[in-house]
Each structure stands twice: as structure tokens, then as C-alpha cells.
Amino acid sequence: xxxxxxxxxxxxxxxxxxxxxxxxxxxxxxxxxxxxxxxxxxxxxxxxxxxxxxxxxxxxxxxxxxxxxxxxxxxxxxxxxxxxxxxxxxxxxxxxxxxxxxxxxxxxxxxxxxxxxxxxxxxxxxxxxxxxxxxxxxxxxxxxxxxxxxxxxxxxxxxxxxxxxxxxxxxxxxxxxxxxxxxxxxxxxxxxxxxxxxxxxxxxxxxxxxxxxxxxxxxxxxxxxxxxxxxxxxxxxxxxxxxxxxxxxxxxxxxxxxx
Numbered sequence: 001x002x003x004x005x006x007x008x009x010x011x012x013x014x015x016x017x018x019x020x021x022x023x024x025x026x027x028x029x030x031x032x033x034x035x036x037x038x039x040x041x042x043x044x045x046x047x048x049x050x051x052x053x054x055x056x057x058x059x060x061x062x063x064x065x066x067x068x069x070x071x072x073x074x075x076x077x078x079x080x081x082x083x084x085x086x087x088x089x090x091x092x093x094x095x096x097x098x099x100x101x102x103x104x105x106x107x108x109x110x111x112x113x114x115x116x117x118x119x120x121x122x123x124x125x126x127x128x129x130x131x132x133x134x135x136x137x138x139x140x141x142x143x144x145x146x147x148x149x150x151x152x153x154x155x156x157x158x159x160x161x162x163x164x165x166x167x168x169x170x171x172x173x174x175x176x177x178x179x180x181x182x183x184x185x186x187x188x189x190x191x192x193x194x195x196x197x198x199x200x201x202x203x204x205x206x207x208x209x210x211x212x213x214x215x216x217x218x219x220x221x222x223x224x225x226x227x228x229x230x231x232x233x234x235x236x237x238x239x240x241x242x243x244x245x246x247x248x249x250x251x252x253x254x255x256x257x258x259x
Contacts, residue, residue, distance in 0.1 A: 001042040001168055001258040003194075005250045006058040009033025010198060010206075010230040011078035013054070023231040030236040030251035034058060035078045036174050036228040038194070042167060045147045047071060049165060049172055055082025061253075065092070069144050072104035073174055074162040075111035083116055087129035099132040103142070103149075105163055109133050138163065138183065152186050154179040157205040166190065170258045171221075174228045177205050184218065192258050193221040194250065196228035209233070209243075216247060225250040 007013075014033040015024030023031050035052035039062065047069040048055075059067075067089045073079055086100040102112065112133065113120050119129045136142055138153035150166040154176035164173035169191035173179070176196055187193065195215060198206035206228065207215070216224045224247045233239050233249065240249050 001040065001170060003170060003172075003192075003256050003258065004039040004062055005225075005227065005252060005254045006037040006039055006048065006062065007034030007052065007054055008227045008229060008250045008252055008254075009035055010228055011035065011076070012230070014229075014231045016231055019231060021231055023233070023235055026235060028236055029253075030249075032252065033229065034252055036196075037079075038172060038227075039064060040167060040170070043145070043147050045069070045145050047144070049073065050079040050174075051082040051086065052078045053081040056085045059085070059088075067100070069101040069103060071149070071163075071165055072102060072108050072112075073164065074105075074156060074160060075108040076156075076160075076175070079175070080108070080112065080115070083112065083131070084119075084129055086131065087127065090130045097130055099130045101132050101134060101144070103134045103136050103144075105137055105151075105161070106135055107161070109135055136163070150186055152179070152183050154183060160205075168258065170194070171219075175205070176207055177203070177211075179215065184215070187219045187221075190219065191222045192256065193219055193224040194227055195224065197226040197233075197249075198228060199230050199232040200234075201232075213244070213247065222246070223248070225254075225256075 034054040037050045049071045138151045141150045152164040155178040156162040156175045162175045171187050171190045172194045174196040195212045197209045197212040200209050202208045227250045
């Protein structure tokens with residue numbers, strides 16, 4: 001299995017518009033973060049987790065020409081705003097129109113059908129994205145082809161629930177600020193954990209670095225990567241030096257392999 005971090009930034013990305021802090025002015029490419037998303041290739045299946053406003057740029061940057069499905073974590077725009085661009089995958093290099101399969105919970109699907117209503121009209125105009133929606137929930141796993149995917153539910157805030165995903169020995173959680181013991185149990189035996197860590201201090205809707213490290217300690221994966229980070233994390237090299245062994249800040253373009 002291969003994982004590419006397409007984006008590792010928070011909803012504003014890094015650099016933040018108008019900000020002149022040392023991180024936003026950094027020349028280190030590891031400090032430049034598009035909105036959080038990941039590409040996974042496993043058993044011939046190619047999918048992304050989320051499709052935010054940088055989706056087009058991410059697909060072009062990594063020369064991703066074929067995509068089977070998108071797993072959405074929740075309905076916020078930094079995770080869904082790029083969905084219109086899936087139409088390229090509907091038409092390019094295929095003799096027939098091929099729909100993009102999108103998997104999400106009910107609230108997220110409701111938002112998608114509202115925000116991209118033109119893609120679901122009875123009489124569509126030419127060139128709109130062709131999308132096939134699949135409702136999922138944390139209550140049961142599902143398959144895409146021969147690949148089993150286990151949804152993992154957490155809180156994003158008191159108002160929002162969010163889904164992470166386990167695929168084989170990999171688990172990917174973003175925009176969590178709490179997770180129950182029963183959902184944490186789904187992570188037993190994983191090799192690699194990706195988990196959000198917005199900043200060093202606590203936040204009302206995201207794990208801080210310290211809270212993410214507590215979850216990592218409980219799950220005890222072989223290695224862990226932090227994602228969905230704001231500029232308040234600090235410069236990459238300085239921030240990385242503060243983390244324990246086996247934990248790394250992810251950065252855009254980082255590619256890892258999971259056996």
C-alpha cells in the first residue's frame with residue numbers, strides 16, 4: 001500500500017493569506033501546506049481521502065491520471081470544495097463516461113447534493129461531474145472492489161461528527177477532537193497512524209499535538225504522522241525536534257509505503 005500526503009494544512013493552508021509570520025515566509029517546502037488530503041493506492045485501487053479546494057492542483061502535482069473513489073471525512077469546504085473537478089476523471093482517457101464514486105456519511109452526502117446540485121439534476125447540462133454517491137456509517141465496514149474499509153467515527157465539535165478510515169494496517173484520522181474507546185478499539189494492530197494535530201495549544205474542534213500524542217500512545221502504532229496543521233506548529237525542523245521517536249510531522253508530497 002502506498003500513501004501520498006497531498007496536503008497537510010488546515011482550512012486556511014500555509015502560508016495564510018496576508019500573514020507575515022516566520023512560517024508563512026519560510027522557504028522550506030515542508031512549511032508550505034495545501035489543504036489536507038491523501039492519495040492511497042492498494043491492491044490496484046486508487047482513491048483519495050477528501051477533495052478540498054486544492055484538489056485540482058494536487059492531482060496535477062502528483063500526475064494522478066486515474067482515480068476510482070473518494071472517501072470524504074466530513075462536509076466542511078476544506079475537505080469537499082474540489083468535487084467539481086472530478087469531472088476530469090469522468091471523461092479523460094475513457095471510451096465511456098465513468099462516474100466518480102464518493103463515500104460519505106448521510107450529513108456529508110446531503111451537503112454534497114446541495115452544494116453541487118447541478119450534478120444531480122434530472123436534466124443535466126453537458127460537462128457536469130458524473131458522481132455516484134454511497135452512504136456509509138461507522139456501524140459497518142464496506143468494500144470497494146476487494147479492499148475492505150473500516151469507518152472510524154469521532155467528534156469534530158459538539159455539532160459535527162467526522163469519519164476516519166482504516167485500510168489494512170493504515171488508519172487515517174483528520175479533524176478529530178475526540179474519539180470514544182469503542183472507536184479507538186478499531187485501531188488495534190495497525191502499523192501506521194495518521195492523525196490531525198492543529199497546533200501545540202488546545203483547540204475546540206481539533207486535536208492539539210499533545211492530544212494527538214496521547215492517542216498515539218494508546219494505539220501504539222509502529223509509526224505515526226501528524227497532519228492538518230496550522231502555521232502555529234512552527235518551522236518544520238524546529239517542530240519535528242520536539243516530537244518523540246516514531247512520530248513525524250507529515251508534509252505535502254511525503255510518500256510512505258505500508259506493508
